[in-house]
Amino acid sequence: MASITLQNVIKRYGSGKAANQVIHGVNAEIADGEFIVIVGPSGCGKSTLLRMVAGLEEISDGQISIGPRVVNDLEPSERDIAMVFQNYALYPHMSVFDNMAYGLKIAKVPLEEIKARVDKAAKILEIGPFLQRKPRELSGGQRQRVAMGRAIVRQPQVFLFDEPLSNLDAKLRAQTRLEIQKLHRELGITSLFVTHDQVEAMTLAQRMMVMNGGVMEQFGTPEEVYNRPATTFVAGFMGSPPMNLLKDAPGAPPATIVGVRPEHLDISPSGWALQVEAVEMLGAERLTYGRWQHGSADELVIIRTEESHTAAELGSTICVTPRPDKIHHFDAATGKRKDNTV
Incomplete structure (x- = not known):
């Protein structure tokens, strides 16, 4: 596990006068084991910020550190992170077990350890009975748990979630939120979770970044953000109905x-x-x-x-x-x- 530090992180597309800056100098200190939610409307830069932490987007300026290492120039595979996406990205021809074990097999982890890790993750996520099924035989919620299980077995320093609940119906979203909370309590791994849903943000976050137009408008606990919004944008965005x-x-x-x-x-x-x-x-x-x-x-x-x-x-x-x-x-x-x- 590790802390994450963002120092004046900037993202531009293009160069010179034609450059389009989409992230405007984000600064944040995320403690080891914290669960941070990045929340904001579509197009605010939240997924771009997450992808820069993951190494899937280059940083135009500033610095990102995971633990003591500056990771600006490291490949995603070198950052010791695991990512869960909106689409489950499961291999349809593989069983649940093989989907969860695939990354470990590529890394040449011993078979006994692979089985132990997969069994432990399956128990935490309550998908043990489904290990021999194919993804098409699972519900949407079960597929999302398999995707989370695939991340868990990696035993990374950081979890990155990019709107993982967007494809689920309202009841499953609520249920999966509880599972993610339980997962974090049990594993204690530093997590960044992107969502446009303020209910998800309020219920999951230990602290949250509220993004607007590439600017971090506020960074605080759900109570701080709700009770003392830093701007009219935060006041109007967080809360249903809004302030x-x-x-x-x-x-x-x-x-x-x-x-x-x-x-x-x-x-x-x-x-x-x-x-x-x-x-x-x-x-x-x-x-x-x-x-x-x-x-x-x-x-x-x-x-x-x-x-x-x-x-x-x-x-x-x-x-x-x-x-x-x-x-x-x-x-x-x-x-x-x-x-x-x-």
Whole structure:
């Protein structure tokens, strides 16, 4: 196992004036054994960053270290990493056992050790009964576990996951998230996990990098990112539904965007007057969408309440009050958090 250090990592495609820079100076210290999630929308550079750690993309500038070694110029096979991709990339003509053992056979690991490693990984992933099956005889979730097993038997210093759950349905995604958490607890191997799904990020990460346009907007624990977002982008991206970001809110200093999460708005006798446009019932909770017109602003505000709360009628007017200790302030020009807020 090993730590990972990213020092001013930059990626450009092309050269000179025509160069397109897609990663803008990422810096991060990842401790030995940490599980880090790189999260952001499509095209933000998260997979490119992962592929640079893996050695599948060249680094334009900066430095990447795995443990004490600078790996900028090392081939992927020399970096002691194992990667799990979105597509399972299993050999269809091979059994599960042979798929998991293939890399070890190429490395000329003794057969007894290969069997021991494969059996141990199969037990951890609960795929022991399937070792003699072909991939076509497995479900999507089982195939993904085989792909993870193939990485485990390598006994690498670092695991790299590139959106490995994207091809699974919602139920299997949730189940596989639990399996990945269990796997990390048992093996303790340093891991980088790329996803565009903020639920995966919040549930899996010990710390997360939130990427936007090739820039790392925030690096922190899920609690830090959710409770103290560094920018309006992070505030709007992390959370479902997203944080309400309101311009020219009453009581706010000039050039300030006020942020408040839907669960931190309380329906009250007075306060911000909203005209109800839609109500969504989501089992144990309810989302109410209200139009707020104040001054020159016309904004949609989302309120999250428990299911037991009486539903507002469409077209009616309700009043809400933000909880004073849950209000966030951001600079309207830069989108960055102002330090004097929660």
